[in-house]
Amino acid sequence: MVTLPDSAERDISVCLTFDFDAISLWMRGERDPSPTEVSRGEFGRLAAERILDTLERFDIPATWFIPGHTVDTFPETVERIAAAGHEVGHHGYNHENPRGMERAREEEILGMGIESIERVTGRRPVGYRSPSWDISGNTIELLLANGFRYDSSLMGSDFTPYYCRVGDVPDRMGPHKFGEETSLVELPVDWSMDDWPYFGLNWRAQHVGQRDPQEVFNIWSAEFDYLYDRIGTGVFILTMHPQVTGRAHRLLMLERLIESFANRPGVRFETMSTVAAAWTAKQSR
Numbered sequence: 001m002v003t004l005p006d007s008a009e010r011d012i013s014v015c016l017t018f019d020f021d022a023i024s025l026w027m028r029g030e031r032d033p034s035p036t037e038v039s040r041g042e043f044g045r046l047a048a049e050r051i052l053d054t055l056e057r058f059d060i061p062a063t064w065f066i067p068g069h070t071v072d073t074f075p076e077t078v079e080r081i082a083a084a085g086h087e088v089g090h091h092g093y094n095h096e097n098p099r100g101m102e103r104a105r106e107e108e109i110l111g112m113g114i115e116s117i118e119r120v121t122g123r124r125p126v127g128y129r130s131p132s133w134d135i136s137g138n139t140i141e142l143l144l145a146n147g148f149r150y151d152s153s154l155m156g157s158d159f160t161p162y163y164c165r166v167g168d169v170p171d172r173m174g175p176h177k178f179g180e181e182t183s184l185v186e187l188p189v190d191w192s193m194d195d196w197p198y199f200g201l202n203w204r205a206q207h208v209g210q211r212d213p214q215e216v217f218n219i220w221s222a223e224f225d226y227l228y229d230r231i232g233t234g235v236f237i238l239t240m241h242p243q244v245t246g247r248a249h250r251l252l253m254l255e256r257l258i259e260s261f262a263n264r265p266g267v268r269f270e271t272m273s274t275v276a277a278a279w280t281a282k283q284s285r
Contacts, residue, residue, distance in 0.1 A: 010266025011233040013275050014224075015187070016055075016062040016258075017089075017152070019129065019241050020048055020078075024069040024095040028204075040243060045074045047246020052080060054251065058258055060269035065091035065129040065152075068116035075120045082121040087271040089127035090114065090148070099134040107142055114146065127272050129153055133189060140164045143184055150185040150276035152237070157188045159227050159234030161279045185276040187237060193223065194239040199250060213253035220257060228264060235275050236261075 023041030026033035033041070055062055064081050066088055071078050082088055092098070093112040101109075118124050128143050130153035143151060151164055164186045167179025191197050198211040198219075220238065227234050245254055261267050 009232050010228065010264070012228060012267045013235045013270045013278075014261050014267060015235060015237045015270060015272050015275060016060070017129075017237060017239050017272065018048070018051060018062060018064045018245075019091060019239060020044060020064050020066045020070050020081075021091070021095055021131075021241060022067075022070040022243070023073060024067040024092075025241075025243070027069070027094050044070075044241070044243035044246070045077050047242035047251075048074075048077050048081070050246050050251060051242055051254075052084060052086075054255060054258075055086070056084065058255075058262070058269075060258070060262075061086055061271050061274075062269075063087040063089055063127065063272040065089040065127070066117065067091045067095050067131070068093035068113040069095070071113075071116040071120050078117075078120050082123070087127065087273050088117055088121050088123070088125060089129055089152075089272065090117065090125040091129050092131045095131040097132040097134050098130060098136045098139055099132075101136055101138075103136075103138045103142075106136060106138055110142055110146060126150065127152065127187075127276070129189075133191075140166050140182060140184055144182060148184065149280075150187055150272060152187040152189055152272060154186050155188055155190050156186065158190065158223075159231060159236065161188070161235065161276065162186050183280075185280055187235065187272050187276060189237060189239055192219065193237060195241060195244045195250070199244045199247075200241075213250050217253050217257060221260060224261065228267075232266075235279075237272075 022044040023038055026037035026041055064086055090113045093109045096109055098106045126149040128148050128151050133153045135153050163181040164184040165179040165181055169177035171177060198209050198216045200209045224236055227236055
């Protein structure tokens with residue numbers, strides 16, 4: 001028999017996260033983006049301003065993962081994000097996937113993104129999200145060495161943070177060998193909780209995700225309902241891109257979603273760094 005949590009015991013953090021990729025999203029390999037692709041990234045700036053207005057209207061904080069390229073291209077928008085009290089996390093420099101990178105190159109890109117964020121916001125980032133949600137065997141160690149407190153690129157859980165590991169050994173002929181836990185907190189993600197699979201459009205990649213926002217509202221609401229009704233405590237993380245969710249009809253959907261979460265007892269909106277710090281504190285008790 002399933003024992004459901006008492007209604008008074010709900011303790012749920014909602015993290016709205018925005019990957020403000022802008023033009024960097026269209027910097028694929030050695031190919032320069034076309035003027036049309038540049039314009040799609042440029043729309044991300046306009047969309048980010050709209051999203052900031054929405055967050056201000058609801059008086060809720062969010063976490064923005066921003067590539068250094070976006071920080072350097074649209075510093076005024078990034079300044080507004082920071083000035084509004086939102087968290088700015090690391091998202092590469094030019095939206096590079098670190099998987100397969102040489103360690104020195106990955107470390108260089110990590111430093112470039114840190115420098116851009118620190119220069120514009122005045123704060124060193126403590127959170128990292130890998131472009132394309134893929135990391136190398138060196139990423140966790142590099143994040144720890146550079147003072148990061150949490151990552152948000154892995155998918156080993158859904159509503160519960162956990163500690164990242166180093167030293168895993170894959171074995172095709174036997175069980176996977178798990179490495180040692182580190183102090184780096186993982187705030188897990190999933191493609192079903194990301195707007196790009198549903199709404200993104202990339203003809204080159206043969207991806208056309210023009211879904212009805214109401215359908216996505218239903219999916220995300222069902223995920224939240226399970227957390228709220230069956231588990232009662234945890235963190236609910238949504239990943240969105242301004243140039244995607246910032247389209248008018250999708251932004252209206254997001255506003256309805258925010259309202260539905262905010263009306264439930266025991267629910268609060270928090271930044272990822274706040275959630276990571278609180279979870280870490282609980283583990284040491």
